[in-house]
Structures are given as structure tokens and as C-alpha cells.
Amino acid sequence: MADTLQEKADDVLNRAILAAAEFQQFDQAQTDHIVEAVYKAGLNARVKLAKMAVEETGIGIWQHKVWKNVIATQLVYESIKNEKTVGAISNDPNTGITEIAQPLGPIFAVTPVTNPTSTAMYKILISLKTRNPIIISAHRSAAKCTAEAARICYEAALEAGAPEDCIQVISSGSRDFTHTIMAHPKLALILATGGTGLVNAAYSSGNPAIGVGPGNVPVFIDETADFPFAVSSIISSKTFDNGTICASEQSIIVEEKIELQIREEFERQHCYFLTPEEIKKVEKVAIVADTMSMSPFIVGQSVDTIAQKAGITVPEGTKILLAKLNGVGKEYPLSHEVLTPILAFYSAKNYHQAIHLCIDLNYLGGIGHSAGIYSNDENRIMEFSQVINAGRIVVNTPTSQGAVGGTYNMLLPSLTLGCGTGGKNITTENISAKHLINIQRVCRRKMNDKFMSVSNELYLDENSTDAMLQYDYNKNH
Amino acid sequence: MVTIDYNINEKTMFCSFPARLDTNASLIIDGEINKKTDSIPELNGPADRITAKIVFDMKETSFISSSFIRICVATAKKVPSGHFSIRNCDPFIKKTFKISGLDTILNVT
Numbered sequence: 390m391a392d393t394l395q396e397k398a399d400d401v402l403n404r405a406i407l408a409a410a411e412f413q414q415f416d417q418a419q420t421d422h423i424v425e426a427v428y429k430a431g432l433n434a435r436v437k438l439a440k441m442a443v444e445e446t447g448i449g450i451w452q453h454k455v456w457k458n459v460i461a462t463q464l465v466y467e468s469i470k471n472e473k474t475v476g477a478i479s480n481d482p483n484t485g486i487t488e489i490a491q492p493l494g495p496i497f498a499v500t501p502v503t504n505p506t507s508t509a510m511y512k513i514l515i516s517l518k519t520r521n522p523i524i525i526s527a528h529r530s531a532a533k534c535t536a537e538a539a540r541i542c543y544e545a546a547l548e549a550g551a552p553e554d555c556i557q558v559i560s561s562g563s564r565d566f567t568h569t570i571m572a573h574p575k576l577a578l579i580l581a582t583g584g585t586g587l588v589n590a591a592y593s594s595g596n597p598a599i600g601v602g603p604g605n606v607p608v609f610i611d612e613t614a615d616f617p618f619a620v621s622s623i624i625s626s627k628t629f630d631n632g633t634i635c636a637s638e639q640s641i642i643v644e645e646k647i648e649l650q651i652r653e654e655f656e657r658q659h660c661y662f663l664t665p666e667e668i669k670k671v672e673k674v675a676i677v678a679d680t681m682s683m684s685p686f687i688v689g690q691s692v693d694t695i696a697q698k699a700g701i702t703v704p705e706g707t708k709i710l711l712a713k714l715n716g717v718g719k720e721y722p723l724s725h726e727v728l729t730p731i732l733a734f735y736s737a738k739n740y741h742q743a744i745h746l747c748i749d750l751n752y753l754g755g756i757g758h759s760a761g762i763y764s765n766d767e768n769r770i771m772e773f774s775q776v777i778n779a780g781r782i783v784v785n786t787p788t789s790q791g792a793v794g795g796t797y798n799m800l801l802p803s804l805t806l807g808c809g810t811g812g813k814n815i816t817t818e819n820i821s822a823k824h825l826i827n828i829q830r831v832c833r834r835k836m837n838d839k840f841m842s843v844s845n846e847l848y849l850d851e852n853s854t855d856a857m858l859q860y861d862y863n864k865n866h
Numbered sequence: 867m868v869t870i871d872y873n874i875n876e877k878t879m880f881c882s883f884p885a886r887l888d889t890n891a892s893l894i895i896d897g898e899i900n901k902k903t904d905s906i907p908e909l910n911g912p913a914d915r916i917t918a919k920i921v922f923d924m925k926e927t928s929f930i931s932s933s934f935i936r937i938c939v940a941t942a943k944k945v946p947s948g949h950f951s952i953r954n955c956d957p958f959i960k961k962t963f964k965i966s967g968l969d970t971i972l973n974v975t
Contacts (some may be wrong), residue, residue: 407932410966414929414958494965552932553889575967 394569401524402575404554405495408522409577411552413492415520417475423549424518428466430545431510431538435459438506438541441534446502448689453630457507457804464795464802465511469822474519478828485833490826492520494577497570499591501583503633503689503728505531506538508582508804513542513556519825521577522555526567528583532560571596580820582805585682592813599820601805602812604635605726605755606788607747609642609773610651611740611764614785619763620654623732626787628708632729633689636759636781636792636806639726640733640750641711642743648736660709661692662734663701668712668723670699675731676722683727692730717749726754740769744776751777757811759783759792780808780817794819839863868895870902872918877908882923892933899937903944916945925954930962938972951975 415423431438439454473479479488498512509525516523527535536558543556559566571579571594579598581591588600610619627638643651652662663671674695675687687695692710696703703710709730717724723733733750737743751760760779764770774782783791786798795802803819816824843861847853869882881899884891903909908918920941924930942950951973955963963969 404932407935407966410935410962411930411932413965414962550888554932 394563394566397566398569398573401557401559401570402495402573404557405522405524406575408552408554409492409494409520412520412522412555415475417473419550420475420518420520421470423546423551424466424470424514426545426549427510427517427542428462428514430541431462431514432459432466434538434541435462438510438534438538441537442506442531445534446505446531446689448503449630449633454504454507457504457630458510460793460795460802461507461511461804462514465514465821468795468802469515469518472518472822474822474826485835487831487833489829489831490519491829493825493827494521495575496521496523496825497526497576497579497596498523499526499567499579499581499583499587500528500531500535502528502531503630503635504582504804505535509535509538510542511802511804512580513539515820515822515825517546517551517555518822521825522552523557524570525556525558526570527558527560536560568594571598578825580805588813599805599807599814599816599824600812601635601808601814601820603726603754604758604806604808605639605724605750605753606636606759606761606779606792607640607642607750607755607777608638608761608763608788609743609747610647611762611766611769612644612647613765613769614763615765616647616650616654617658619785620651620658620660622763622785622787624655624658624660624708626789626791627730627732629787629789631689631691632727632731632789634789634793635726635728637728637789638732638761638787639755640724640735640746642735642737642746642750644740644743645736645738652734655709655711658708659704659706660711660732661703661707662711662713667699667701668714670701671695671710671712671731672722674698675727675729676725678722681719681722681725683725683729687727687729687731690729695729695731717746717753724750724753744773747773748776751779755779757808757814757817758806759788761786761788761791778809778811780806780812781819792819842866867891868898870898872902872906877918879903879906879909879918879920880923881921882925883927885926885928887927887930887934889931889933892931892937895934896937896940899941903941909944913946916949918945919949919951920945921950922952923954924952924956924959927959928956930959932966935963935966935968939968942972948973 435458439451443451478490500508539558579591581600585602588602591598591600692707711732711734712723713734714721759781760777762773781792791797794800801819801821805820807814807816807818809817872879963974
């Protein structure tokens, strides 16, 4: 009987490692059969799981969570179904290199309270596609719905012939237990999607980790943009599941000369600009003053709820609250990330000041994540993209849906968005099955004739200059 | 399904298996192995009285499930250390035991 945290963790990992041992014997057809069965089960449970998630967490909108479940199952499946993830996945006769895909081993997947069932199902699919057993760590406020999503997937997987314990769930794990599993020597990888503390813990565990933390997404509306379209697009993104996607817009930046038009467009489309007094009240309920982090009580809440908590009155049917700010940082709490329908709004004297603001916002806790631009000037799009540190710069697209991929662009559909070294990640890509395999390279003998043609004596001679070596190396006899 | 022979002279129970040992096959095999081990006096009683050995021959086997690995562990626990071994594994089965981390305990060759 497992009693201590270590013993409990050993039990979980011993089960997972046996599943891994069995799973690595599966061929591509067997693997694909399992993945297809699991995706279908998850897709069929999309509505039930969405409703469960909203009911349990009190966060978001169930209809939108249905779409997240669809992205996590159908779209993810469609994006990986033809991918080779078993055995020889490529062979290049020119280089003589054959690539062989091998599974990683047990994966520990931490799922967030904001997207619990969708993140669980997406991580399950990409893990099974790569023959890796997965241990899901459910957020304590989303334990039931996450466990149910995992149960549905697991039953479908077993029915399709998957190894026992290929999916396990830790629903009521303490922080210490989570850390014990993260540091376990039998664990292969941590896929951590969540807050900064959790992601840092994953990276400190000693095991490989892909951790995706917060974003602080700036969106620049250029004077060449289609204003009604841009505003409508931003609203559709920021109101999606009440703003719970970490790639959702956080700040809107415009030039002074178009400020009035943009403001009027937001107002025409039922958004509300807070007064300076109202901003003070909202920031008190939205941001924890000590840490400048978002309050968990406003995450994924409706405008009405936020207004009620802040003690302000807003017009009926208001979709988003906008706070015009004059700066970035501690003095301006709403310049930080808030996953709820609140947007910071900035008016800059000119284009360059606007881009400076975008950079400041980008570096305020969202380095490497995502950014957006509405523009019809390709030069400005490229300039913006080169100065912003973001894995995804989405153009004329709602950032929530755009960054997640699969609907508005050809990015890989994913609920874990790599943030590059800025976010302490190894990749800026949207994480998918291809990140969960070890690729072995069989390198056949292919002599480098140019290197062989340079005489050893020349290299060994101290008087041989780089120019001489370069000449000899590149000599075409 | 599984062939089990007890060689009295060698005091060894030899088990050989079919090609595919998935979860369902393992369930049946588990019962058969238990039944046989229970019937051999040299494999029962206090640990210091167990004198027989058990050998799993994997010559014909090309796939093993985690359930089968559990059977190996459970069977190995019935006899003193060194009295259980797994022989004639093909490289893929050897690798499977290696990944499980149990190859040494189970005496896999």
C-alpha cells in the first residue's frame, strides 16, 4: 500500500513505465487506431464536458468551451492523423540519413483551470499518437471534469487496444505530490500549462519540461487597418470563453490620430470605456496589488460579474471593459495580464511611440507568447513582428483563436503554445505530437570529399592560414 | 496458450509462450501459471524450503503487454532471488523489459 508521497509517486510512475514498455511495441496502424478512437470519444463528449467544466469551475462560457473541446479533439486529430510517429519516419538517400521516431516515456501533463477538459484531451491525443503514457494532473478546482475527460479517453483507448494505465489522472494531488512526480527519475517529460509558479517548478524539477506560462498580448491597430473589422475581431476573441485563453488580447495600442475612431467603434460594438475612477475600482478587484498578478476571482468572469465585484455600473449588454492607461508597469495594474473581458487601451503620439508601447507591454510578463497586429501595410507588419518577442504574431486575426491555430491560419492546433527562450521554452512552436518523440538518426557513411581532399599536413602545419585552408577545402580539382 | 513443463531432475518449471501476450492472453496465462506453481511442492512453502526454479522461455514471443510483465514480477516473487529467469528474448522483448526497469530483477537474457 502506497503511503508516503514518494511511494504514491512510485506507484503512479511504475504503472506508467509498464504502459510505456508495452506501448513502444505498437506499430503505426495500432497507434493510429487508438488515437482515432480517443478523438471520437472526446469529440462526442464535447458538450457534456464543456458544461461540467463551467459548472465546476465557475469560469467561462459553456458554448465556447464546446469549441475548445472541438479544437482539442477534432482539429488536433486532423492535424496529426497522417503524421508518422512510429518507426522510420523519413529516409533521405542523398544524405544517407534515416530518421526513426521513438517514444519519450511517461509524460506528466499539468492542466489549467481555464481550459481543463480541452487541454487534457489535447495532451492525451498527442501523447497517445507518440506512444507515450500520460499522467494528467488536474487543477484542484477542475478535478471532476478533467477526470471525466480522461476517463472517457481512457475507456476508448483501452477498447481500441491501448496499454493499461496509458492514461492516469491525479485529481487531488497536493503541491508536494505534484513536485514529487515532476522530479521522479522515471518521468520523461513535463508538459506544464499554467501559472508562473507551476511552470518554474516544472523547469526546476530536473526533468525535461515544456512549460507555458502567462502571456500579455499587445495588439496594435495600425491606421491602415479596417477599423470596424479589427474591433469586431478583437471583441470576438476577448469575449471568447470570457477571455480565458492566454493568447487573448490584453492591450490595444493605437496612434492618437485614429484614437477617436477606434473608441467610437468599440462603443458602437457595445464595449465600455471606464472612467479614471472606475479604473481604480476595477484594478482593485482584477489585480493582486502585492504580486501584480491577476486575481483568480475575476478569471473568466462576465463583464456584469466584474462590474458587480468592482461596484460600478456599466451599460446593459456591455461586452468588454476598456481602461485607457498612460503607462506600463506597476503604477498601471491593468497593464498586466488579466484573463477576463478587460482590455487596457493606449493612445500613442505616433507610430513609433505606439510600437515602443507594444514592446514595453510585451516585456511585462508576456515575453515569447503572442501578439497581434491589424494592418494592411506589409512593411509595418514585418517591422512590428521583428521588434516584438512573441512566438506567434497574428495578423488581422483574433489572437485567442489565431494563436491556438487550426481555424484562422495554418498554425498547428494546440492548447500549449511554446514561448521560446523568452518564456524559458525550447521552442516557439505550438506544441503538438512532433514535440513528443525522440528522433534517432541512422547516418550512413557519406564521405565529405572536400574535407578529405585537404591534406593532413596542411592542418598540422602551424603556418597554414585560414585562407590557405579555406582555399584547399573549397578547391574544385 | 502456454506450455508448462516441470522437470523433476532439474527441479525447474519451464514455461513457453505464444507470439502475442496481450492483456487478454495474459489473464489466461496468469491462471495457468498459478495453478501449476501451486501444484509443485518444491515451489511452495516457506522461502527457505523452495528449492525449484522457474524459467520463462520467450523464444516464440514477439509482443508482451504490461499485464504479462506484472505476471513475471508476481511469479518471480514466489521464489527466492535467483530462482526466476526469462530466456531467449528477441531484441525487442529485451528492450521492453529494459524500459520497464525490471530486466535485472527478472533475470532477463
